[in-house]
Amino acid sequence: xxxxxxxxxxxxxxxxxxxxxxxxxxxxxxxxxxxxxxxxxxxxxxxxxxxxxxxxxxxxxxxxxxxxxxxxxxxxxxxxxxxxxxxxxxxxxxxxxxxxxxxxxxxxxxxxxxxxxxxxxxxxxxxxxxxxxxxxxxxxxxxxxxxxxxxxxxxxxxxxxxxxxxxxxxxxxxxxxxxxxxxxxxxxxxxxxxxxxxxxxxxxxxxxxxxxxxxxxxxxxxxxxxxxxxxxxxxxxxxxxxxxxxxxxxxxxxxxxxxxxxxxxxxxxxxxxxxxxxxxxxxxxxxxxxxxxxxxxxxxxxxxxxxxxxxxxxxxxxxxxxxxxxxxxxxxxxxxxxxxxxxxxxxxxxxxxxxxxxxxxxxxxxxxx
Numbered sequence: 051x052x053x054x055x056x057x058x059x060x061x062x063x064x065x066x067x068x069x070x071x072x073x074x075x076x077x078x079x080x081x082x083x084x085x086x087x088x089x090x091x092x093x094x095x096x097x098x099x100x101x102x103x104x105x106x107x108x109x110x111x112x113x114x115x116x117x118x119x120x121x122x123x124x125x126x127x128x129x130x131x132x133x134x135x136x137x138x139x140x141x142x143x144x145x146x147x148x149x150x151x152x153x154x155x156x157x158x159x160x161x162x163x164x165x166x167x168x169x170x171x172x173x174x175x176x177x178x179x180x181x182x183x184x185x186x187x188x189x190x191x192x193x194x195x196x197x198x199x200x201x202x203x204x205x206x207x208x209x210x211x212x213x214x215x216x217x218x219x220x221x222x223x224x225x226x227x228x229x230x231x232x233x234x235x236x237x238x239x240x241x242x243x244x245x246x247x248x249x250x251x252x253x254x255x256x257x258x259x260x261x262x263x264x265x266x267x268x269x270x271x272x273x274x275x276x277x278x279x280x281x282x283x284x285x286x287x288x289x290x291x292x293x294x295x296x297x298x299x300x301x302x303x304x305x306x307x308x309x310x311x312x313x314x315x316x317x318x319x320x321x322x323x324x325x326x327x328x329x330x331x332x333x334x335x336x337x338x339x340x341x342x343x344x345x346x347x348x349x350x351x352x353x354x355x356x357x358x359x360x361x362x363x364x365x366x367x368x369x370x371x372x373x374x375x376x377x378x379x380x381x382x383x384x385x386x387x388x389x390x391x392x393x394x395x396x397x398x399x400x401x402x403x404x405x406x407x408x409x410x411x412x413x414x415x416x417x418x419x
Contacts, residue, residue, distance in 0.1 A: 069135030277311030
């Protein structure tokens, strides 16, 4: 008896997407076959995450949760719908997310991978300081006061407020938003004074808040940017009239003093916190004291086999792996070598051989991170 011919697999259908507008997707259309492995690839910022997680996964989760009881949905929280015109053929998704690192000015590829910790230990045990000072593990840590460059506090950069970055439109006046940190009501953030008080400051120097920025002299612009001691003014962004309308609050006289200027106030804010709002007006250059290495003198000058730790960390991972093979085969290095090599080899397998251990995490693309 002839066995029946095997039946062809039943078609799985297709996933139809029309008009996806999540984040950087603008009216995106796509048809995908179901029941197959599909890789979504592309350069950073091309919309891979917006397509997979923000569209397919979000909508799939929402539809799955819709099948549960109201009580269960209450405990699972709310999920917004994906911004699409049409989506059919979508099945319940299982999403395995990647644990993304949090970019920070004090983290580097070396700290994220753990390779720097091992190299620090090697240099603390084996390196020699030209000035004969004893070395410790902290000597090679830019995140410890003992090892950080005192000039940049281990950040590797020097920040300065660039006046050009503060100017939004030189054809406009202060009142109309000539400067970037201007609110709709005309208040200039970081000025610490109301628009009315700012006008008094301007009039003391021969202009007013309605004068176009381009029409001001360098000295008059300097008043706004660097302050003046021509008169004392009350501080605060709310005038007396608005403060009197606050219920339950007694309006007290405002503190008076000399207007400090935008740039000194931003610089003081910068010392406390390098937050994104402040950094919009800042240019950063490599620290002149440590040449961007972040380390104090001992940490950046101590040598092992003719190389400093910053020199090794500046090499791409592929070149660093070769350089490590030339280090003396001491008992300490033999114990640490497998850990360093495995981390560097993993970077190479992931296609990250171009990254150096000194590369700051904030400069990495999403894929690199």
